[in-house]
Amino acid sequence: MAEPLFQQLQKLQAEFHGHPPVERWNPELCGDMDMVIKSDGRWIHEGTEIRRHPLVKLFASILKREGDEYFLVTPVEKLRITVEDVPFVITQVARNPGSTHQQLLFTTNVGDVVELSEEGQWQLRDFGAPPQPIPYLEIRGGLQARVSRDVFYQLVDWALEGDRDTDKLYVQSDGKDFLLGSCN
Template sequence: MPLEPLLARIDPQGTIPPVDRWNPPLSGDMDLVIAADGRWIHEGVAMARPQLIRLLSTVLRHEADGDYYLVAPQEKWRIRVEDRPFLVVDAEVDSGGWVLTTNVGDRVVLDASHPFTLSQTPSGEEVPEVPVRFGLSARLNRNVYYRLVERAEVREWAGGTELGLTSHDHWHILGRLDADAS
């Protein structure tokens, strides 16, 4: 499947179209993989154009069947995602907490609507992720994780110890140490 017909339907400014309201029939499977390290690989070749990746990311959604799709008004293509489709590559403090930036340019306020949850990577590590949009989430890149850990606090809970931070009046867990693990 060539990308050009799909790209012709995408806003070049990279704004997020209403893909949650588009319900075209499945057009098929596209040979596109989003690797766990954030690379987008089309037909075995890593995509090198950030603008193209951003454009494609704006029409990506994750559906209840567990699959990921590139969606346009008239077509829908299933792709493969090895872990999470996005990576958090930067974090900065604003007046009420943290704002995260993904590798495709989304900015997410870490708050009650966008909390960290801990989930396992394909290699079995328990790492925070944050919801972004349309069922899509971003995994914390290692350097961002360590930056946040440096600013984190420790809290005790019935099952052990949590490491996390408060952002926009909401506690966000970066990791846990069970009481039995000592």
């Protein structure tokens, strides 16, 4: 039996109609916008935090990454913004532990729901001071989210449920193992 949260997230994912096709929009650069996505997921415009969540979600829906730079794009406009780490933070995880292949569904701070199913979606990168390896998940179009501390500890708890003779911790999703880190 799937957890209620997992069922709710599956329903949201099924009802989702998609983001604007920013990958097809390639207008000329109009300049820089005084907007920063902080490493904790807050969006700051001209020094002031944007507190209206629907507005943050709107901006997030037109966010595009090109190389190491981030842009807000429309079919006719392209503005460069600053991203301190990655644009999103994973704030929630749910699973369906009773099925033959456990699935993990992750939710970002802007409401994206993503299933972990492919190796290329997941990577460990150093974050913080002192730097520690933390999981990052690709959300869409090269845009990544960092797994929050709360979600990381939930994943570690689930990884410890598995019986492994190794010094590494893995979490399973869609029949695949994803490395969380070393135990030593």
